Amino acid sequence: MSNIVWHNHKVTRAERASNKNQKPCLLWFTGLSGSGKSTVANALDVALHERGYHTFLLDGDNVRHALCKDLGFTDSDRIENIRRIGEVSKLFADAGLIVLSAFISPFTSDRRLVRNLFPAGEFIEVFMDTPLDTCEQRDPKGLYEKARAGEIRDFTGIDSPYEAPERPELRLDTSSMSVDECVNALIDFLIGNQLIR
Structure with a gap:
């Protein structure tokens, strides 16, 4: 690493965001499989796009088809998966985008690692607090059935732990909230924190 030198860009992060008339941030959707992460993140992505905002959505399954296709689901692989996603999310935010990331991300320490990559107020932890039974x-995807049958090992919520966020910026439960209600709550949060207008 001694021969690697950071190259400073002439166009700054703030200038890229200003050019888009928005403030960059990362909305980190975390929760169990089936909790509504991807569904709500997709709906929010559409809503923000329709309002003229520049966004990018990173989804757990999609990323594992390419960037993280070499990783499995052991604890160490999950940690590396989230580390990579955090760095990619930071690059997109540096480009001035509003980033939406939908990942189970079961470990508190991993989510904290990603949070620490961002300036204060730009990492928004969205806990999809949907009960396991729902x-x-x-x-x-039929994954719970396979996990219960022993066909899948290390499945979060069954034989691998999920460490629920203690103080997420937003807590949504899709067993009692519709997708539209979740999106409205997210939009209200973004407006209230002056991340969008």
Whole structure:
């Protein structure tokens, strides 16, 4: 690493964001499989796009098809997965974008590592606080059924822990809130914190 030198860009992060008339930030959707992370993140992405904001959505399954296709689901692989996503999210935010990341991200320490990459107020932890029984009833990918049958090991919420955020910026429960209600709560938060107008 001694021969690697950081190259400073002439166009600053603030200038890139100003050019887009928005403030960069990262909305980090965390929660169990089936809690609504991807669904709500996608709906928010559409809502922000329709309002003219520049966004990018990173989704757990999609990222594992390319950037993280060499990783499995052991604890160490999950940690590396989140580390990579955090760095990519930071690059997108440095480009002036509003970034939405939808990942189970079960470990508090990993989410803290990503938070620490961002200036204060730009990391928004969105805890999809949907109960396990609701997620398991939905089972959109059939993963809970496979985990219960022992066909999948280290599955979060079954035989691998999920460390729930203690103080997320937003807590949403899709067992009692519609997708539209979740999106409205997120938009209100972004407006209230002057991240969008």
